[in-house]
Amino acid sequence: MKKFYGAWLLVLFLCLAHSTWAQQENPISGIVQTNTGEALPGATVFLKGTFVGTSTDREGKFTLRADFDATPVVLSVSFVGYETREITLQKPDGALSIALEPSAAFTNEVVVAASRVEEGILQAPVTVEKITAQQVERIPTADIQVGLNHFKGIDVNSSSLLMNSLSTRGFNSAKSERLIQLTDYFDTQSPSLNANAGNLTGLPELDIESIEIIHGPASALYGANAFNGVLLLNSRDPFVSEGLSFRVRGGQRSYLDGQVRYAKKLGEKFAFKVVGSYLTADDWLAENYSASSTQIERRNNAQGSTLGYDAVNRYGELGGYTFSQSFPFPEVRGKTVFMPGFDEKTLVANDDKATARKFQPTVSYLLNSNTKMTIGASFARGTASYQSSSRYRFKDFGTNQYHGEIKGKNWFLRGQSVQDFGNNSYDLSFLGAFIQTSPIPGAKDAQGNPVSYAQAYYNAYVQTYAGSRQNGLSNEQAQANAQAAAAKYQLDPNSAEFASLRSQIIKDATPGRGARLNPSSLLNEGNAQYNFHFGEATDLIVGAAYRKFRLGSNGNLYADDNQRIQNHELGGYSQLTHTMLDDRLKLAVAGRVDDFKNFDPAFSPRASAVYSAGANKQHNFRASYGRAFRSPTQLDQYIRLDVGQVLLLGNVGNGFQGYSLTNLSPVEYAKLKLERLNTFEVGYKAILAEKVLVDVNYFRSNYNDFIGAQRFIGNRDGSRPTAQQLQNGMATQFQGRDAQTRVLQIWTNASQEVRTQGAALGLTYYMTKALNLTGNYSLNVLQEDNLPEGFQTFFNTPKHKFNLGVNGVAMSSLSYSLNYRWAQGHLYEMPFAQGELEDYSSLDAFVGYSLPKLGATLQAGASNLLNQNNTQVYGGPNIGRLGFVGVLVDIK
Secondary structure: OHHHHHHHHHHHHHHHHOOOHHHHOEEEEEEEEEOOOOEOOOOEEEEOOOOOEEEOOOOOEEEEEEOOOOOOEEEEEEOOOEOOEEEEEOOOOOOEEEEEOEOOOOOOOEEOOOOOOOEEHHHOOOOEEEEEHHHHHOOOOOOHHHHHHHOOOEEEEEOOOOOEEEEEOOOOOOOOOOOEEEEOOEEOOEOOOOEOOOOOOOOOHHHEEEEEEEEOOOHHHHOOOOOOEEEEEEEOOOOOOOEEEEEEEEEOOOEEEEEEEEEEEEOOOEEEEEEEEEEEEEOOOOOOOOEOOOOOOOOOOOOOOOOOOOEOOEEOOOOOEEOOOOOOOHHHOOOEEOOOOEEHHHHHHHHOEEEEEEEEEEEEEEEEOOEEEEEEEEEEEEEEEEEOOOEEEEEEEEEEEEEEEEEOOOEEEEEEEEEEEOOOOEEHHHHHHHHHOOEEEEEEOOOOOEEEHHHHHHHHHHHHHHHHHHOOOOHHHHHHHHHHHHHHHOOOOOOHHHHHHHHHHHHOOOOOOOOEOOOOOEEEEEEEEEEEEEOOOEEEEEEEEEEEEEEOOOOOOEOOOOOOEEEEEEEEEEEEEEEEOOOOEEEEEEEEEEEEOOOOOEEEEEEEEEEEEOOOOOEEEEEEEEEEEEOOOHHHHHEEEEOOOOEEEOOOOOOEEEEOOOOOOEEEEOOOOOEEEEEEEEEEEEEEOOOEEEEEEEEEEEEEOEEEEEEEEEEOOOOOOOHHHHHHHHHOOOOOOOOOEEEEEEEEEEOOOEEEEEEEEEEEEEEEOOEEEEEEEEEEEEEOOOOOOOOOOOOOOOOEEEEEEEEEEEOOOEEEEEEEEEEOOOEEEOOOOEEEOOOEEEEEEEEEEEEHHHOEEEEEEEEOOOOOOOOOOOOOOOOOOEEEEEEEEEEO
16 A cells, blocks of 8 residues: 555656646637537547647636647537537647537447447447536445446345346346446456445446446456446546535435536646545345245245244344254154244344445646556445345455556556455354354253253244143144244343344354355456557457456365465457458458466357447447356355355355255265356437437346255265264254265256347437437347256246336526336346345435526435335345435536
8 A cells, every 4th residue: 555655656756747748838728609609518628639638617717738739720619418519739839619419319428338338328339328517427326336227127125225237138136246337447346246336336327437338248348257248337427527526415314415526737748637425325224024035045824924034134043953853743843943033124223324435536647648557556445234144244345456557549558455354343243143152141951051042942942832732722722833933032132231232143153153254355456458440341349358367265264274266267359350341341250268276268149230220320220149158256166154954155166066965865066167148239319300319229138057055964074974073964854064065056057048138228309408208118038948847047027117207407507307217027037035026116206406696406305206016026024215415516
């Protein structure tokens, strides 16, 4: 860290030393307006082909400097919703007046993510969405990424207020395993979890210039895990967007969100920005008390059983006693008694605030007009609930990221280092269980050993049940008596003893004793790219990337007892693009080869064609084929986590042998391989009647070596249990942290091919500036005709979903948006819980009123305005209404 700050201070020193360089250049100034004479604040003005640029102030005025030694100088002027205009200058001009023509359908929008080079959004070879800064401002959700589900084909899975996961084209998850998330092309994942925590560690909205989302496979250009898409957040350039901005919002659930951004050019060579944000609110907590699926807890009883049952969102419901087959009363033989657990609100207690804190300084330096160097950092901490193999409370969880980039007109070099911190995070299942198994103060058995709350509960239940039956009571009456008698051994959540145990267990990271998560892993990566131009029609890009993980958890998440686990990936890619037929046909082929420490090398090709028809190339037809691969997460590869009834183990050794849980038949699982995907896609994107933007696509995907979880009875070392080990395990219900034979859960590849298909349609009618109508529909289908009964795909995706919206800017000062989203209920499967989600929907609204003379905008909005059912993750919370009012101030 000292080296980083030393470099930063050196750059600042050089900044001051060289701030006079710009005096040798000539100023250009003017005003940018609409064709009707209205000022366009925030329009960008660049010297074409360079990084030299600026933006207009609230009156539409701008000033920048240019070198006229190599005339002419070309200005490129753009603004969202208007046609980009180029102005050629032979000499400096201090009184330019530039008028932009409206382009209601945003045909001048440029995307970079789809092909890793700039191209018009209509000519992109794959399905891609771009969300502008103006659209970002109108999204009313607490986490900006939740609002992305307003757009076609995008699913958001929320496991709490600020822990959200994005997916496209199926296989949703609360941990975003098949879509990579980038900020300025730097990976923002937590190295320990291989998960993106929504925007918890991303950009504050004030610094978002745009968001781009690729739908479907992108491994040919992005490598591992760009499987079902890429999410790219682009930040605002301090050279272009100067000034002070701050935003404050407050509302329901004690919601408070404050953000500030300050950017400044020092001369013409240097610029810096500092961005910070703080958010707090009462978090959404899960309250599903249905009985857990028997695929999660195989011994479970029905909901409401007087034997007790394991509920989805209660923790510590230990199934600690199973009646033997020799028990004198046959009605309960083989059945299990469950101790009551504690709900999420009780265990989270005063940690129920969702929080996010971010600080992001950046310094940029123009080595020359075509070469820019940027170094920066991101420090993020937050509190939220996360769902995977359990429900986890991430308290003060965060990352430190340091990154640097040198970028030229046709090339770049990038590198970063990310470290995550668990800080005070904890596992709710562990917390509930270890409270139950804590000794009762002063209680001893006949041998003088301490007696836990759980032991006392089961003893009381069994003895009372047996006594009641011997006294002639029915099975139902005896169970009711037993449950009532045992209840006094359930620790009172309001007691001082409970509070003391909770605090003690949360602070303890010792496996088998404490609930604290202590991940502290690192990810170092670097990548480079060069773009070769061969004439006007042909481009070739080549690039390479390297990443190295150093995993650490002190043995309570990974098998890293003595030292960090190291893992690495290395890849190289290339893409050839050629245009022909008067630039109407664009052909592209791309391919990438990646090598891994634990897996065989993988090749990912992509081929695409885009044909532009019509007088203005307004009709664009595209077709593509892509192959992608998914590298198992670091957890899939190296986890070692004992959750009581099951031991989770990584699978990159020699595989496992064991017995099926259902019929004790022999099973065998090979070590993990990469999951592979082949996708064919066709699409059409067009402007109809200069008012309607249509984007439609259809895809078919085949997944092979599908990665899924498997539970079975086996030995820790992967060997098949002997008859004696199996018998001993039966007697102990395969529990006990030191037991060699356990119920194991590993990740493995299925031999069964999984097939999906789907389509998406998006329509926008730009009626007037004040009234735009939007709608989209998405279809995702899992083809089950070739799948064996009981095969788990973790598809987790609504078959049908749609959005209907309206937005616009009225009277030049009033901006608004209204969006209704509906998704069909569906099966949702995760290692923690699985069950059927009901249909869910949300109505989101925003209104802003600008006060130009003050540089301020008054804002009000609400997500899930009607407070409808909005549970997106089975076992997760219902994401209810959150309304706010606020103000945005932008001082140029």
